Amino acid sequence: MNIKSKIHEVFPTPVYVSNIDRPYNEGEISLITETEKNTYLNTGNKTSNDLYILNNPLLLKLKNNLLDIVQDYFDKIISTSDDVKPFITQSWLNYTKQNGYHHSHTHTNSLVSGVLYIDCIENLDKITFLNTKHQNLEFTVKDYNAFNSTSRWFLIKKGMVILFPSYLEHHVELKEHANTRISLAFNVFIKGKIGNYKFANELTIN
Numbered sequence: 001m002n003i004k005s006k007i008h009e010v011f012p013t014p015v016y017v018s019n020i021d022r023p024y025n026e027g028e029i030s031l032i033t034e035t036e037k038n039t040y041l042n043t044g045n046k047t048s049n050d051l052y053i054l055n056n057p058l059l060l061k062l063k064n065n066l067l068d069i070v071q072d073y074f075d076k077i078i079s080t081s082d083d084v085k086p087f088i089t090q091s092w093l094n095y096t097k098q099n100g101y102h103h104s105h106t107h108t109n110s111l112v113s114g115v116l117y118i119d120c121i122e123n124l125d126k127i128t129f130l131n132t133k134h135q136n137l138e139f140t141v142k143d144y145n146a147f148n149s150t151s152r153w154f155l156i157k158k159g160m161v162i163l164f165p166s167y168l169e170h171h172v173e174l175k176e177h178a179n180t181r182i183s184l185a186f187n188v189f190i191k192g193k194i195g196n197y198k199f200a201n202e203l204t205i206n
Contacts, residue, residue: 009146014077015129015154016163018069020062020116027058032118032182036095044101044172045094054091054186062184063088066116066161070188073112073163084192084205086112091186093118100181102172104130110166110187119182122157129153130169163188 024032035053039046050056054063070086089110096102107113115127131150141148154162164170166187175181195201 007147012146013165013168014073015152015168016073016077017154018072018161018163020065020069020159020161022065024118025061028062031056031058032093035093036180039093039095042094043103045096047095048093051090051092053093053184054088062116063091066114066186069161070112070114070163080194082192082194084190084194086188086190089187089189091184094181094183094185096172096175096181096183098175098178101174102170104169104171106169107166107187110189112163112188113166114161114163114186114188116184116186117156117158117160117182118184119180120156120158121177121179121181123155124177125175125181126153126155126173127162128171128173129164130171132169 035048035050036046038049040049053059054066067086067088070088074080074084074086094102117125129152131152139148156162172181189205191205193202193204195203
């Protein structure tokens with residue numbers, strides 16, 4: 001029986017991908033290299049002790065590049081008329097060596113989270129996002145699609161920036177190769193006024 005139908009994707013979750021389209025300067029490279037000596041052992045990888053790494057003056061240009069990309073995310077995805085401005089809260093460097101990984105997690109106290117990939121094996125390294133919505137029934141899947149998949153991964157490359165809602169669970173699988181994968185992760189919140197005075201839902205965030 002040939003049934004004509006149309007399937008709509010309702011309320012999709014955005015994963016935004018962009019790039020830093022420039023080489024890193026000497027100051028940025030020096031700081032990223034030296035910071036690996038000043039890390040703590042996280043679950044499956046090493047993380048910089050400086051958890052506001054983008055506040056370092058040597059990364060000011062890079063921070064401004066990322067803020068431009070964050071603003072583009074807000075313009076295209078959130079698309080609000082409220083008088084708000086996104087800003088980066090905490091930020092940190094991750095160093096993942098062979099047999100390292102990033103455990104599954106979300107980012108609390110944040111609206112949007114992002115990752116900049118500084119060094120990686122292009123078209124081999126990846127990030128995986130998880131669908132954590134509860135399902136009452138678990139079917140054996142014949143063909144995966146946007147509606148029945150429990151995970152979705154993206155191949156990464158140097159200079160790539162990925163932004164996503166902070167509630168979206170994600171992880172990095174066990175790294176098999178000998179190089180060190182370096183990424184810069186960050187969280188984003190907003191300043192300004194949202195809502196409407198007459199609707200009694202106005203909120204000002206300074």
